[in-house]
Amino acid sequence: MPAQDSRELRIVGFLCNWCSYGGADTAGVGRFIQPTDLRVIRVPCSGRIDPLFVVRALMNGADGVLVSGCHPRDCHYSEGNYYARRRLELLKRFLPITGIDERRFEYTWVSASEGQRWQHVVTEFTRRIHELGPAPLFNPVSEADWNALALKASQGLGCSCHG
Amino acid sequence: MSQLDDLKAAIKDRLGELDCVIGWEQGYDALHATPLFIRSEADLDRLIIGPLAVHNLSTYLPGLKGKKVGIVVKGCDSRSVIELLNEKLINRDDVVIFGLCCDGVVSQRKIRAALSADPGFVESVTVGADDLKITVAGQNATLKLADVKADKCLTCQHPDAVLSDVLIGAKHGAPALASLACQDEFEAKSDAEKFAFWQETMSRCIRCYACRNACPMCVCRDYCIATSRDPLWVSQENSPTENMMFQMIHVSHLAGRCTECGECERACPVDIPLMLLRRYMNKQVKDVFEHQAGTALDQTPPLFTFKVEEERIHERGW
Ligand code: SF4
Ligand code: SF4
Ligand code: SF4
Numbered sequence: 001m002p003a004q005d006s007r008e009l010r011i012v013g014f015l016c017n018w019c020s021y022g023g024a025d026t027a028g029v030g031r032f033i034q035p036t037d038l039r040v041i042r043v044p045c046s047g048r049i050d051p052l053f054v055v056r057a058l059m060n061g062a063d064g065v066l067v068s069g070c071h072p073r074d075c076h077y078s079e080g081n082y083y084a085r086r087r088l089e090l091l092k093r094f095l096p097i098t099g100i101d102e103r104r105f106e107y108t109w110v111s112a113s114e115g116q117r118w119q120h121v122v123t124e125f126t127r128r129i130h131e132l133g134p135a136p137l138f139n140p141v142s143e144a145d146w147n148a149l150a151l152k153a154s155q156g157l158g159c160s161c162h163g
Numbered sequence: 164m165s166q167l168d169d170l171k172a173a174i175k176d177r178l179g180e181l182d183c184v185i186g187w188e189q190g191y192d193a194l195h196a197t198p199l200f201i202r203s204e205a206d207l208d209r210l211i212i213g214p215l216a217v218h219n220l221s222t223y224l225p226g227l228k229g230k231k232v233g234i235v236v237k238g239c240d241s242r243s244v245i246e247l248l249n250e251k252l253i254n255r256d257d258v259v260i261f262g263l264c265c266d267g268v269v270s271q272r273k274i275r276a277a278l279s280a281d282p283g284f285v286e287s288v289t290v291g292a293d294d295l296k297i298t299v300a301g302q303n304a305t306l307k308l309a310d311v312k313a314d315k316c317l318t319c320q321h322p323d324a325v326l327s328d329v330l331i332g333a334k335h336g337a338p339a340l341a342s343l344a345c346q347d348e349f350e351a352k353s354d355a356e357k358f359a360f361w362q363e364t365m366s367r368c369i370r371c372y373a374c375r376n377a378c379p380m381c382v383c384r385d386y387c388i389a390t391s392r393d394p395l396w397v398s399q400e401n402s403p404t405e406n407m408m409f410q411m412i413h414v415s416h417l418a419g420r421c422t423e424c425g426e427c428e429r430a431c432p433v434d435i436p437l438m439l440l441r442r443y444m445n446k447q448v449k450d451v452f453e454h455q456a457g458t459a460l461d462q463t464p465p466l467f468t469f470k471v472e473e474e475r476i477h478e479r480g481w
Pocket of ligand 2: 367368369370371372373374375430431432433434435437
């Protein structure tokens with residue numbers, strides 16, 4: 001989703017240093033057009049990704065989280081992505097009970113040479129998140145409410161005991 | 164001889180070789196039990212078992228690693244002991260397991276709801292074959308045990324201790340429902356409804372960590388990431404987000420390890436239905452890995468290992 005078409009959403013991408021980060025780089029070098037909503041966090045291995053990273057991002061206002069590592073059998077550390085696959089699969093299956101739409105989280109494998117595939121993945125995922133729209137905030141009081149309150153307080157109208 | 168007498172005799176037999184045996188005794192009133200650490204034969208007189216002996220005592224075992232300890236377990240508690248053994252958090256040689264064949268325990272929350280007045284301090288309780296006679300504030304009430312049974316007992320697959328050195332009572336196998344209506348009902352709700360439910364529910368959490376402290380499989384003790392400041396995973400802010408984050412930590416660290424003993428939910432002072440999350444995670448673990456924590460010795464928790472070809476993980480194509 002090019003940024004011009006609509007408001008950008010917050011999508012966090014955890015990319016493994018050895019494959020997917022390289023894949024994104026390849027896509028960039030190849031000048032493939034990509035949506036700009038994704039914020040990439042480079043990690044040494046998909047095995048480094050604690051599912052709680054994903055949870056924390058979703059709870060703190062990310063609209064979507066994408067994890068991408070090396071294809072199975074291609075892990076730089078031999079088996080990091082095998083552990084990641086189990087953890088991330090469980091996380092994906094667990095999300096529905098919390099009421100967080102599990103489509104907001106996806107994990108996949110992209111190798112360093114797959115610039116085209118990276119373009120496809122990031123475009124598809126961004127499109128999906130745009131279809132879902134901004135994620136609801138977990139705190140019932142929204143940021144906007146807090147800001148309105150803070151503004152009132154700064155004008156001296158917010159708090160009865162302090163005039 | 165009653166089950167209790169058999170148990171006392173069995174403990175008396177082994178007491179000499181043990182530092183202590185952990186069981187239950189009456190707590191601050193007749194309705195509540197509390198853990199009992201038996202060190203001498205005199206302590207044995209205070210031992211109780213039955214529907215009021217709710218605590219999963221295996222919570223104490225990792226902290227006593229290295230000592231010779233006896234422990235009285237119900238079926239569900241024995242699963243926690245097995246899981247602790249499988250994770251090498253305790254040594255088999257150091258533990259003597261007195262297993263019970265269990266008829267189920269009560270839920271204090273259900274009892275509170277069934278009594279017309281707040282029970283406060285209960286004067287007396289008589290446990291019958293299938294009812295509880297409770298005297299509180301000079302009034303008598305009779306509650307059917309079936310109505311106040313803990314949820315976990317309604318779906319219990321292992322009422323007889325799965326692992327024991329001495330098994331007390333007659334085995335009765337699993338009666339049990341396949342699933343809980345309230346769980347199914349909750350799972351069928353829409354995302355928006357579930358989200359709103361947790362927002363509201365987590366705003367009640369006082370982050371007392373009772374759920375964590377009661378959990379037999381929460382063994383990090385002073386190194387729990389929920390209370391560490393470096394790394395700082397959860398701030399001190401008491402907001403629904405931070406409280407939910409803590410639950411996400413608990414659930415994810417228990418994935419494939421939770422024995423569904425229900426202690427977390429029982430310990431919660433504000434009645435947060437934490438088992439909704441735990442049961443759901445356990446169902447996923449069972450689906451993907453065909454694994455149920457603590458049901459057999461020498462199982463490896465599924466997140467401690469992997470398979471190159473995962474039979475039941477169908478990754479989505481792009
Ligand atoms: S879950 Fe089973 S073993 Fe545990 S208390 Fe209930 S009936 Fe007994
Ligand atoms: S026991 Fe209940 S109130 Fe305490 S931290 Fe756990 S969920 Fe929150
Ligand atoms: S999370 Fe709850 S049900 Fe699971 S082992 Fe811990 S206390 Fe028991």
